[in-house]
Amino acid sequence: MNETSTPNAANTPLSQVWPAGCSIDSTGALTFHGRSAQSLLDEFGSPLYVMDTDDVDARAHHFIHAAATAFSNATTHVSFAAKAFMSKEVLRLVTNAGMLVDTCTLGEMRIALAAGVPGRRLVLHGNNKSDEEIELAIREGFAKIVVDAPDEPARIAAIAHRLGKTARVMLRVTTGIHAGGHEYISTAHEDQKFGMALLPAGAxxxxxxxxxxxxxxxxxxSQTSAEAxxxxxxxxxxxxxxxxxxxxxxxxxxxxxxxxxxxxxxxxxxxxxxxxxVARGPALAVLKELYRYPGDLELVGIHSHIGSQIHDANAFIEAAKRMMLLRKTFYATDAYTLPEVDLGGGYSVAYTEGEESMDIDVELQRLATAVTAINRALGIPMPVISFEPGRWIVAPTCVTLYRVGAIKHVGLPDGTTAKDGSPISERTYVSVDGGMSDNIRPALYDADYTARLANRAGAAGTMLSRVVGIHCESGDILVHECQLPSDLKRGDILAVPVTGAYGRAMASNYNQATFPAVVAVSSSGAHVMLRRQTIDDLLGYDLG
Known part of the structure; x- marks a missing residue:
C-alpha cells in the first residue's frame, strides 16, 4: 500500500545528517515525506535503504548553481560520480538537473546508457580500462575518456582509428596534494594506482x-608610475x-x-x-603522447582527484595551482592550451551530529578566487572548470532502516573509555538484521555513523550502544558508539542516516546475505527503485 498521510504541525525537522524530507511526528516516530519508518518496513521489508529523491534533485541543482556562481568568469561542468550510488532513476534526476555522469566500468556505462543518458553526457574513468569499455565510449561519443596509464594513448587512438571516430580524452594527474579522511580514499599521492605524476620521481x-x-x-x-x-x-x-x-x-x-x-x-x-x-614529469610526457594523434584523439584537458571527505577548499586550491602550472608548461612546450581542468570530487558531508561538512557555496568561491588569481599570474586564460561530486549529492539523502534483534549488555574491564575519553563500565550491543554486507564503510574505513530509534519516542534515559550486524565477524559494526533509549527492545526499528553513498554501491553477499531494496520517497509517494535481492537470485548463480 502507499500511505498518503501528510506531516502535521507537531512534526519536528531534523539536523543536517537526515534527508530534507525527514521529520519526527507527534508520536516520536521518524517520517519521510509523511511516510512513517514503520509503514515503509511493513510494505517493503527490512533492512531497507530509503532515499529522498526530492533531496537528490535539490542537491544536484544546488551544486551546479554554486559552481556557476563561484566561477562566473568561466564555463563550469559538473559530473555526478556514479560510483557513489547508481540507479537509472537517480541518473535521470542528476542529468535533468544539468549534470554529466562519471562511469568507470562496463556495468556503469551500460546502466547509464539504459537510463537514457546520451554519450555526450558521459565520462569514462578507470585505471585499467578494457578494450570493450574504450570501444563503447568511443562509439557512443562519450564527452571524455580520462587517460590513466602511459599505454592508453596508443590503445585509445588505435580503437578510434579502427572505428573512424575521434575520441575526446583528458589526462588524470597525481598532483602530490594529499587530502581526505582514510589513506585508501586519499588519491593524489604518488604511491598509488591512479594517474600520472606531475613531477619526476624524487623531485x-x-x-x-x-x-x-x-x-x-x-x-x-597596482603600483603608480612613480612606484613602478x-x-x-x-x-x-x-x-x-x-x-x-x-x-x-x-x-x-x-x-x-x-x-x-x-x-x-x-x-x-x-x-x-x-x-x-613539470616539463620533465611523467604527466607532461603522456600529454605529449596524447597530442601525437590529432586525427584520432582530441585532447580536451587534465584531471585531478585528491581524495574524499575534504572539508574546505585549501587542498583543492593547492592542487589547482599545480594543474594550472602544468597547463602553462604544456603551452610553453607544445603551443597548445588545454581547454578544461577537472578538479574532481571529494566534498565532505557530515555523518554524525556536530561533524563538519563542506559549505559548497563558500568554499567554491574561495577556490574560484584562487584559480582566477593563478591563471592571471601565469598569463593564461581561464579554462573550463569541472567538478565530480558523488557523495555530496546522495549520501545525506538516504537512511537505512533495520529491525532490532538481540540486545546484549556487556560489562567492560576497568580502564575502558568511550570515544570522548570518559570511563565506561558497560556497553550495550544492539544487533540488527543487516550489517557490513549493506554498509562496509565502518569496517573498511573505520567510518563513524549514528543511529536513532525510528518507530517511537523511547525512554528519556539512554544507554551507550554499539550497533552491530548479523555477520560472522567481530568487526561487523554499523555504529561504533551512540546513545539509544534504555527501553530499546527486539522488534524496534533503528535508522542510520547518511547511507546514500557507498552503502548499496559497495554491498556484498557476505554470509549469503541478500541486498536490501532501495525505496525512493518524495512528495509524490514511495516506490521501489532497486528491488530486494532474493534467495532464489543467490541459488540462480550456483550452477552446481
Whole structure:
C-alpha cells in the first residue's frame, strides 16, 4: 500500500545528517515525506535503504548553481560520480538537473546508457580500462575518456582509428596534494594506482612555491608610475644580446619564455625552474603522447582527484595551482592550451551530529578566487572548470532502516573509555538484521555513523550502544558508539542516516546475505527503485 498521510504541525525537522524530507511526528516516530519508518518496513521489508529523491534533485541543482556562481568568469561542468550510488532513476534526476555522469566500468556505462543518458553526457574513468569499455565510449561519443596509464594513448587512438571516430580524452594527474579522511580514499599521492605524476620521481616540490609568490604579487594593489620599478630594458644588469647575438627583447615568465634572457628577475627564473621540473614529469610526457594523434584523439584537458571527505577548499586550491602550472608548461612546450581542468570530487558531508561538512557555496568561491588569481599570474586564460561530486549529492539523502534483534549488555574491564575519553563500565550491543554486507564503510574505513530509534519516542534515559550486524565477524559494526533509549527492545526499528553513498554501491553477499531494496520517497509517494535481492537470485548463480 502507499500511505498518503501528510506531516502535521507537531512534526519536528531534523539536523543536517537526515534527508530534507525527514521529520519526527507527534508520536516520536521518524517520517519521510509523511511516510512513517514503520509503514515503509511493513510494505517493503527490512533492512531497507530509503532515499529522498526530492533531496537528490535539490542537491544536484544546488551544486551546479554554486559552481556557476563561484566561477562566473568561466564555463563550469559538473559530473555526478556514479560510483557513489547508481540507479537509472537517480541518473535521470542528476542529468535533468544539468549534470554529466562519471562511469568507470562496463556495468556503469551500460546502466547509464539504459537510463537514457546520451554519450555526450558521459565520462569514462578507470585505471585499467578494457578494450570493450574504450570501444563503447568511443562509439557512443562519450564527452571524455580520462587517460590513466602511459599505454592508453596508443590503445585509445588505435580503437578510434579502427572505428573512424575521434575520441575526446583528458589526462588524470597525481598532483602530490594529499587530502581526505582514510589513506585508501586519499588519491593524489604518488604511491598509488591512479594517474600520472606531475613531477619526476624524487623531485623537490618546494620549487613550486613560486606559485604562491606569483599569486601574492598578483593580489597587491597596482603600483603608480612613480612606484613602478625601472623597466628591465633600462636596468644596468640587462643583457640585450642572446645566443643569436641579436635579441633586444625580454620576456616576462608569465608569457612564452626564453631562457636565454640572462636579465630576468629572480621570480621569473624560479618560475622557469618550476616549469622545467613539470616539463620533465611523467604527466607532461603522456600529454605529449596524447597530442601525437590529432586525427584520432582530441585532447580536451587534465584531471585531478585528491581524495574524499575534504572539508574546505585549501587542498583543492593547492592542487589547482599545480594543474594550472602544468597547463602553462604544456603551452610553453607544445603551443597548445588545454581547454578544461577537472578538479574532481571529494566534498565532505557530515555523518554524525556536530561533524563538519563542506559549505559548497563558500568554499567554491574561495577556490574560484584562487584559480582566477593563478591563471592571471601565469598569463593564461581561464579554462573550463569541472567538478565530480558523488557523495555530496546522495549520501545525506538516504537512511537505512533495520529491525532490532538481540540486545546484549556487556560489562567492560576497568580502564575502558568511550570515544570522548570518559570511563565506561558497560556497553550495550544492539544487533540488527543487516550489517557490513549493506554498509562496509565502518569496517573498511573505520567510518563513524549514528543511529536513532525510528518507530517511537523511547525512554528519556539512554544507554551507550554499539550497533552491530548479523555477520560472522567481530568487526561487523554499523555504529561504533551512540546513545539509544534504555527501553530499546527486539522488534524496534533503528535508522542510520547518511547511507546514500557507498552503502548499496559497495554491498556484498557476505554470509549469503541478500541486498536490501532501495525505496525512493518524495512528495509524490514511495516506490521501489532497486528491488530486494532474493534467495532464489543467490541459488540462480550456483550452477552446481
Amino acid at each position: 623537490d616540490p618546494s620549487a613550486l612555491n613560486v606559485l604562491d609568490e606569483l599569486i601574492a604579487q598578483e593580489s597587491k594593489p 620599478p625601472e623597466p628591465a630594458a633600462r636596468r644596468q644588469d640587462t643583457h640585450t644580446v642572446g645566443h643569436n647575438g641579436q635579441r633586444d627583447l625580454q620576456y616576462d615568465m608569465r608569457s612564452p619564455y626564453d631562457l636565454d634572457a640572462s636579465g630576468i628577475s629572480k621570480q621569473d627564473a624560479a618560475l622557469a625552474e618550476a616549469m622545467d621540473l
